[in-house]
Amino acid sequence: MMRRYRWSGLAVAAAIMLPFLLSKFQTFQATQIMVYAIAILGLNLLTGYNGQISLGHGAFYAIGAYVTAILMDQAGAPYWAAIPVAAIICFGVGFLFGFPARRLGGHYLALATFALALAVPQLLKWRMIEHWTGGVQGVFLDKPGAPFGLPLNSDHWLYYLVLAHVVLLFWCAANLLRGRIGRAIRAIRDQPVAAETAGIDIARTKAIVFGVSATYTGIAGALSALVIQFVAPDSFPFFLSIYLVVGLVVGGASSLWGAFLGAGFITMVPNIAAEISKGATGLIYAVAMIALMYWLPQGISGGVQRLFVCVSRRRRTAHPSGEG
């Protein structure tokens, strides 16, 4: 039990210390990476583990953000109450979308989710709901401060708030994937007919996975609304959905911690590219992406894992007694 959480425990301890070593902007960036990591984790459960492709997860990110913003702005709800409501709504929307989508395989599902990503930003500008959404202007929010008189500035507080969500949501995902449900999720991806013959209800499982995935990405959206204190339709362009897929593939599908690597990539690489050359950010981003896919076709996490296997194998050949 202790062994299982050893590395995660170390990582959390390091994450708790981190803000004291970072500047204000770097803390913001680290917070943003964690937000994206949650969103990518949701996509990973769906695409990496269950084999359902989504080009529309930006839509759930947007819904999570808007539900939080509207609840806080219109109903005066505290953020800690708005986030769970956003999570539940995103689960519902994801489940309802996943239920008919379960019959669509591969390319067709990709197109259906693509449609979702195109539709949601438009819907947010719709005149009938402008009263809540603020139309193109969007909604501004106050920066939440630390509660209970904790001696933290609001940037640090936001960082820890997001970190707490990361810990909870990664713990849940790890639990889910470890047991009976996780095996069912992966069995459906590998061999649907054999999975069904083994007693797995494919339709139901796929729809729930879609719901859970939307919940994760929706919570990420809700947190992003707090971190940026502003939501507008243009904050959630179609490209957001694509960036999430990029993060998924770069980090490595079917790897939980790969979500952090992917999130780091989509947050940091555009900035680094801009520092190298303002005129060629797209080009540098593209080259970085192609280079990664060429050398690490299974994502960064897949590459690291392979390296680890190589090293431990070499060590075993050096000391044959190590072989059980």
Place this chain on the structure above:
Amino acid sequence: MNAVPPLVSVRDITVRFGGIIALAGVSFDVASGSIVGLIGPNGAGKTTLFNCLSRVYRPNSGDILVDGASIMQVPRHVVPHLGIARTFQNVSLFDSLTVLDNVLIGGHSIGTGGFFKSAFAWPSVARDEAGLREKARALLAFANLERYADAPARDLPFPIRKRVELARALMSDPRLLLLDEPAAGLNHDEVEVLRAQILRVRTRFNLAVLLVEHHMSLVMSVSDRVVAMDFGRKIADGPPAEVQRNADVIRAYLGADAV
């Protein structure tokens, strides 16, 4: 005398694919605890019949009864709950998962704990999982697969993959085991191992076996009864020795001139 309905009763099943009749009014019973061999040349409709039993295909007419109750409205994923488990002709393993996980998936229908309880590590989930793992380990030992437990299924040679699939099927406590050409691709020695294994499975797990097989000596030596099919029709049904002598069966296998 026959107050108890047979474990499985196939009644007048007909399956058409477009203009082709794959099964034309096939009927037979499988008594609990018996081994029934299903033979016939390629295209006789044996695998189609299997797919009807596991609800992969829906027959155009006819009925299949389990314990006297029709399964025609039962969804595919509920079939293991009725006590029916199967293997596939081409071996259908979950390639990215380990052998142990493959076998554990066979126990999906006897496990409990849904998304919510699993995600929040409910205590009952851990207990349930421990029980399943113990059972899976025992089946790995039974199938002589212990040393492959943590190997990914995709890396294994074909005969091992077949044994993994058998262990997976046994995980759901079936009362009827459907084996689709278990001897295909095995060499002589491996078929002998399989023969012993089928008999051992029957006595140890107290189940019935429906065996589709081309390997005649295997079918004839393990089966209590043999059902022979040709072009979607049943042409013989009886004890192995009798079916072996049946003129229609010989004609189906060797051609009209042989008789």
